[in-house]
Amino acid sequence: MHTLYQIVSGPLVWVAFGVFIGGSIFRLAQLYRLARRREPFIFSYFSLRYGLRSVLRWLIPFATANMRLNPVMTIVAFAFHACLLLLPFFLLAHIVLWEEAFNVRWWALPTTVADTMTLIVIAACGFFLVRRLTRPEVKYVTSTSDFVLLAIVAAPFITGFYCYHQWPGYQGMLILHILSGEVMLITIPFTRLIHMIFAPLTRGYTGSEFGGVRRAKDW
Secondary structure (H helix, E strand, C coil), rough: CCCHHHHCCCCHHHHHHHHHHHHHHHHHHHHHHHHHHHHHHHHHHHCCHHHHHHHHHCCCCCCCHHHHHHHHHHHHHHHHHHHHHHHHCCCCHHHHHHHHHHHCCCCCCCCHHHHHHHHHHHHHHHHHHHHHCHHHHHHCCCCCCHHHHHHHHHHHHHHHHHHHHCCCHHHHHHHHHHHHHHHHHHHHCHHHHHHHHEEEHHHHHHHHHHHHHHHHHHH
């Protein structure tokens, strides 16, 4: 068990980060080449002003017509993404690891807040699962890969919550927690999870087209 822990918390961590960073750079370069080949005119009207306007607008809850039409989905989606992105960076246990590796440290979330945010991510994953199983228009476009990706996202938070509370067998669960986090990092560049990196670019493109070409709002 100790040897396995050393492997997953040592070399596999660097492999996961390497694949994530390298894969993300590759996908961004791939997107750039595709845009240059198929739609080179995009660069002629891409506007920082209209792009940022669109990005900032869509970052505000209920600021768009679609959000107001789906209030429950909007609340769950915003809570999910906020907790998903912030928790790994401001969790005390993770900060301690960064301090040990690079001698850097920053502010950490209070324990009760971190616990609550973890439960929000887990509950949101449950919501998305039920939605895919019960909403006809969502179920129609759902495939096995959607359930796999949902499990990949949920696993680090479920195992992390279990480990933090040190329930029976948490040592083995800690290994699963680290592994699940590494799997998530590795899969981001090569699955639909890449939207976390592409989203500002695609939203900026849409905002530029609507604002600079159509002279209309995209919300």
